[in-house]
Amino acid sequence: MITVDGVWMRYGRGPMVLWGVDLDLAPGSVTVVLGENGCGKSTLLRIAAGVTVPSIGTVRGRPASVSYLPERFPDQLRLSARAYLRHFARIRRLPTRVELLDRLGFAGDLDQPMAELSKGNAQKVGLTQTFGAIDGFLVLDEPWAGLDVAARAVLSDLVREAADAGATVLVTDHTGAAAKLPGATVYRMVDGLVQPVEDVGLVEVVVTCTSEAVDQVAKLPGVHSVRRAT
Ligand SMILES: Nc1ncnc2c1ncn2[C@@H]1O[C@H](COP(=O)(O)OP(=O)(O)OP(=O)(O)O)[C@@H](O)[C@H]1O
Numbered sequence: 001m002i003t004v005d006g007v008w009m010r011y012g013r014g015p016m017v018l019w020g021v022d023l024d025l026a027p028g029s030v031t032v033v034l035g036e037n038g039c040g041k042s043t044l045l046r047i048a049a050g051v052t053v054p055s056i057g058t059v060r061g062r063p064a065s066v067s068y069l070p071e072r073f074p075d076q077l078r079l080s081a082r083a084y085l086r087h088f089a090r091i092r093r094l095p096t097r098v099e100l101l102d103r104l105g106f107a108g109d110l111d112q113p114m115a116e117l118s119k120g121n122a123q124k125v126g127l128t129q130t131f132g133a134i135d136g137f138l139v140l141d142e143p144w145a146g147l148d149v150a151a152r153a154v155l156s157d158l159v160r161e162a163a164d165a166g167a168t169v170l171v172t173d174h175t176g177a178a179a180k181l182p183g184a185t186v187y188r189m190v191d192g193l194v195q196p197v198e199d200v201g202l203v204e205v206v207v208t209c210t211s212e213a214v215d216q217v218a219k220l221p222g223v224h225s226v227r228r229a230t
Pocket of ligand 1: 044
């Protein structure tokens with residue numbers, strides 16, 4: 001069991017972002033954290049993954065194998081996708097699961113620099129690297145973002161398969177894809193704390209409004225996240 005224990009976080013002298021978060025993450029489970037932009041989801045995931053040290057509190061039981069997919073995948077690399085995958089496979093002493101690229105519908109040139117790949121294809125390379133190890137802790141920050149519909153469905157399958165294989169999965173999502181993951185435990189981050197969401201039942205509603213009204217829509221009761229179409 002991975003335990004996030006009383007985690008508080010503030011950056012420098014800025015406001016407190018996390019206010020004593022407690023979270024138990026069991027092997028074989030998928031935990032989804034939803035919440036408005038800037039509420040602290042990425043901060044929580046970075047702390048859970050061990051990339052960021054919390055101001056107060058600790059994370060116990062983190063396994064040796066942690067696979068972290070950041071929200072902004074570093075797609076401006078001069079390295080080719082093939083070299084990138086080989087590099088991480090070598091570090092982690094794991095075979096490159098190139099078949100995942102096919103499953104995700106990667107349509108680029110593996111020998112092209114990552115910087116020249118489309119955002120979607122670069123994301124698929126990042127996911128292939130991340131899912132190279134599924135025996136430990138998978139921390140995925142907005143992994144569905146930037147993917148086409150077919151790849152989103154494949155990613156949901158990959159998440160389920162990893163959990164079924166015993167991985168502990170912690171994921172954020174604003175696309176609504178995570179709501180369709182069977183058996184996932186869903187939390188919503190509010191005021192620096194995570195609250196369980198019993199039945200998310202998310203539906204996507206397209207609203208046409210002025211850009212000034214977007215913030216007001218985001219504050220309406222029952223709205224989990226807002227995404228601008230343009
Ligand atoms: N490295 C940093 N230095 C200073 N402030 C930061 C840093 N990273 C995040 N923050 C601030 O902490 C708050 C929470 O940010 P965080 O990225 O964790 O939220 P989020 O819920 O993941 O938002 P989004 O979905 O927009 O990425 C924000 O106010 C953000 O500006």
